[in-house]
């Protein structure tokens with residue numbers, strides 16, 4: 001079972017004789033044992049099994065196993081949100097005094113997490129342009145660097161990460177590359193094949209794909225050799241006194257250490273578990289991910305091409321356009337296309353952007369992206385409304401910028417909708 005289509009439908013859960021065909025929702029906080037000794041073994045990580053849903057639940061594990069198979073990883077875990085996934089992935093190997101090298105082109109929520117909240121924990125970050133040269137990247141590291149972070153396709157800037165270049169720099173400095181692969185999903189890009197060590201997701205977006213359940217996921221490639229860089233990763237390579245002196249990298253190897261530690265320590269202590277109900281909903285989305293992604297790409301491409309020729313449009317960002325700055329990187333990393341999100345700037349600034357969006361009949365105004373229904377957002381009048389005109393320009397967000405997430409409707413209908421709204425300006 002190798003092809004991504006088959007994995008989307010069937011990976012992660014194989015019922016035995018007489019068992020339910022669909023993944024069972026194990027709606028139970030706790031699990032019963034015959035003896036305290038049996039349960040003690042679970043607490044010591046001597047045996048695998050379930051004891052409390054804050055740490056692990058079978059429904060979540062089926063779905064995590066599917067996503068691990070899709071990404072080509074060795075282990076995975078679900079989290080309550082994409083924010084929790086990125087925080088856990090970083091905090092699993094960082095502590096007070098650590099340093100991160102991070103692409104400056106990332107989701108605003110992740111930027112706040114790293115630049116503000118994690119900074120309060122004593123974790124410093126150097127933000128670097130995704131277009132940085134190898135030399136510039138090299139210069140961003142210091143002796144406390146513990147991870148490199150970037151997004152395959154950045155939300156909302158739509159820059160494409162040169163994964164091989166970032167992986168090379170990370171590995172040269174003995175640290176893993178963590179890639180947020182939310183926008184392309186493993187259907188369109190598998191960062192592990194290009195050298196990424198850890199992959200994260202906001203499953204809230206295309207993976208669920210129906211705007212129904214907030215969630216996140218962390219996948220380990222199983223390739224990073226923690227023990228070869230023992231001094232950098234004491235949490236994985238020295239005894240964990242809160243788990244009877246277990247050394248994760250020794251006991252669970254390269255394949256399992258990262259996710260086991262992340263579950264045993266961070267999920268235990270922070271408790272950002274995904275509910276089994278949401279995991280079930282997420283799995284319904286995953287079953288059709290390989291059917292939906294090509295349609296999102298087809299619609300995104302058609303909308304981007306239409307807009308790029310329209311006289312009321314100043315500029316369009318979409319890596320599938322030959323004129324786009326990231327076209328060549330997209331051809332390499334995203335040969336089947338990236339996603340359905342298109343960013344464009346309307347002539348006449350915020351006022352025209354607002355007028356245009358109000359006139360749309362199919363595309364709804366939402367802060368969400370990446371679901372079956374087309375939606376749009378003007379950052380200047382919503383998510384970034386606290387910024388001044390100058391600050392907006394500095395952030396690379398002109399006031400007339402609209403981020404449109406193309407759903408899986410008919411592309412002619414979407415273009416018709418855009419056309420009539422643009423005619424009103």
Ligand SMILES: *Cc1c(COP(=O)(O)O)cnc(C)c1O
Pocket residue numbers: 081082083084107109110151154155180182183201202203204205214215216
């Ligand atoms: C939405 C998003 C997140 C945050 O995910 P939530 O599920 O909303 O917490 C992280 N990364 C990217 C690229 C996103 O688009």
